[in-house]
Amino acid sequence: MKKILVIGTGNDCRSPIMEGWLRYYSSSExxxxxxxxxxxxxxxxxxxxxxxxxxxxxxxxxxxxxxxxEKEFDYIINIAEEKGREVIDELPGNPMIIEKTSQDCRTLEGNEEEVLRKLAAIRDSLEDFCFDFVNENIRAIIPGDLSNKINSTD
Structure with a gap:
């Protein structure tokens, strides 16, 4: 079973969102x-x-x-940028490291409705990333021949 680590800034917003999507799409694989x-x-x-x-x-x-x-991972997804790289340096093994940029939730401004709308956009972007990551690296969510038809320009 593959082991995936998501490194966030405070592990309070983006990384729990990614963890939720990765769990959902990987379906316990x-x-x-x-x-x-x-x-x-x-x-x-x-x-x-x-x-x-x-x-x-x-x-x-x-x-x-x-x-x-667990300290050894197959994949590490870093959304904390430089600070995340410091954490990665402490870990053993030779994981595939994926850098994912996304606006830090703590920088969102506005009233609650505006912040929720911006946060929903971050959630949707992270969902797209997690779907693609799982489909390509963990399990085929879209069967290969169907994926080819979807991505076809014909």
């Missing part, structure tokens, strides 16, 4: 973990936008690298 280089409480609005997509991340906890039961 991968072990998914997420950590932050700093810990904070999981963002309540992140929980809300995921519930809007019928994905329950209420059980998510903000974890640090020291909380990991």
């Amino acid at each position: 991968a072990e998914i973990y997420s950590v932050g280089y700093s810990q904070s409480e999981v963002n309540k609005l992140a929980i809300k936008v995921m519930m809007d997509s019928m994905i329950d991340i209420t059980g998510s906890e903000s974890n640090s690298i020291d909380d990991l039961p």
